[in-house]
Amino acid sequence: MLQYFAYVNKSEFKEAIHVGKDGHFQLVNESLIYSLVPDLAHDISPQIELLLNESRVLFYTGQMDTVFPATNLQAYFRSLNWTHDSEYRNAPRVPWTPYDGCPGMCGYKTTVHNFTEVILFGAGHYAAVDKPDEAYYLMTEFITPNK
Template identity: 30%
Template sequence: MQTGDYLKAFHLWDALVNGDQTGFPPYFTNITGSSNYFNILRSDSPPEFVYYGQYLELAETRKNIHVGNITYGGGDKVEKMIEDDVMRSMKPLFPTLLANYKVLIYSGQLDVIIGATLSEAFLKSLEWDGRDKYLAAQKQVWKINPKDVEVAGFVREAGPLTQAIVRGAGHLVPYDQPDRGFDLLDRWITGRGY
């Protein structure tokens, strides 16, 4: 990536983790026995993950979303078209985003590919006007209801930036922890606090 060969970097990542483009199992699968890098606790994708594609193929759904006879094909074509962009850093955009918008960065505690520690290290490395405030901010415990025994996650806030770690969730927070995911977004949108 330092040389600017983003396509080569993507193909290396694909061979290590994803395995979509290589035609053989990625390194991650070979060393873990798992094909699911969305949640460290799962060895394979849940069977209900196919429901979405099946739903999109229903005649009534196709009519309602105005797609005609176009077949739903997942994201393989899109992935192929953006291979050269996937590994490009968006870090330079963050100071502008944080100067103009509220930003929520959340991670599932069990996410393999974009783990909470990676997100936190990224946020700590950003140069922006609120950096010192962010670095000084303490993570706070977040519960959906104050009397809950279960902790939903941990939140750190500094100015326009909110960082959250959702307990019990992998990469797909709305699937793994729908109540926690909804509460997180609802609090962030409405400004109710954590």
């Protein structure tokens, strides 16, 4: 994690993502957190339903995430009303492996229409930090689905 902080705070990285040379990455910014607290009470289900109806969506979470447990997130998605909600509620969860020859499965994947949901094994709240290779392959697979 320390290498990540060092990398994202390098001037070359900041220039590449256009944050300005004075931008500084922080894992926890308390003033930002407190300014967003009122948003926690707002239900964004209509926006999520619209997104699921009109866009391709990849949602992934860590199996060991204690902040947003996978079971809670799955219950939330099951509660939504969108075009393919009944298909989602009945869709099979299949083993996911990132590439041919992978020594074992790395998670579970559910795909319905344009919605793909993946639970990454052994990953916590920062799934892409805990399992960077798997997250990379997952995103690449989603972005280039015909490869």
